[in-house]
């Protein structure tokens with residue numbers, strides 16, 4: 001999927017998390033949403049031509065040099081590893097440095113997960129069961145930037161607009 005679709009997936013994940021953790025404070029809500037949108041774009045750091053790679057080319061050059069696109073970075077195990085690392089960082093010192101950090105993490109991890117779900121709608125799929133299996137799974141055969149992706153993007157956008165209208 002392209003970065004617009006993934007970004008919308010991140011907004012959906014952010015809204016779900018704001019509701020799940022009952023964040024009523026505007027700063028907490030904004031921090032969760034920022035984390036969720038960044039998390040939803042992050043896995044494509046393994047693709048040199050992705051939106052996020054253009055923003056942080058040095059990190060992308062290193063990561064895409066080490067890992068192939070839709071490889072390890074696009075697996076639930078990697079999301080789990082990132083959540084453990086971020087949680088440990090927060091527990092260790094980040095929470096003293098910035099009390100909002102946990103809200104960023106609460107957005108970032110579900111945002112990353114939304115990326116995996118949306119990429120599962122693509123024909124290439126992702127390795128859901130890595131490292132047990134390197135087989136990629138997909139549930140639809142949508143091609144990135146195709147008309148079908150535009151439909152998914154519009155439906156997602158319409159659902160979010162409906163949700164947004166219900167909230168405010």
Ligand SMILES: [Zn+2]
Pocket residue numbers: 001043044074115119
């Ligand atoms: Zn991806």
